[in-house]
Amino acid sequence: MKKKSTPSATRLFFARNLKATRERLGLSQEALAEIAELHRTYVGSVERGERNISIDNIECLAKALGVSPASLLEESA
Amino acid sequence: MKKKSTPSATRLFFARNLKATRERLGLSQEALAEIAELHRTYVGSVERGERNISIDNIECLAKALGVSPASLLEESA
């Protein structure tokens, strides 16, 4: 766990959408991390809403999941 | 100028949408920066697609403009 302070709403939406989309595709965090070229533990941390992820990595993850970056930020995914 | 390397597509969409939305509201970069509680030059730099902005600041700017964070990432805004 790295971040606690102010888990912004958007960050939490992203976390939930990321996890939901990943599981829908039957991917593990490890597998997703490898596709997105990010680290295993980092992806897990993002899914827990602990990280203030940057736009480039949002795009990386969105691409890895085959969805649009915008869709991962929506409240009602 | 800060960033050259790989201006990701999403970053550029965000940059364009941010600028377009701001101008539609008749705000200057300075004014938007003040509302979003960010620095003038930082906002300008983001609008030029030079910064790999994080999700928290995306939310800040989206709120300042009265739009959803997701809408600022869409290609056809």
Add this chain to the structure above:
DNA sequence: GTGTGACTTCTAGTCCGTA
């Protein structure tokens, strides 16, 4: 009112381990 380079501070992001 905006563009830009340089700069410092702080955290995003990596990698090791352990559970």
Add this chain to the structure above:
DNA sequence: ATACGGACTAGAAGTCACA
């Protein structure tokens, strides 16, 4: 396969002087 901690490095955050 996932969570979490510690320690580290890369890079985002944030500011300024000047154009």
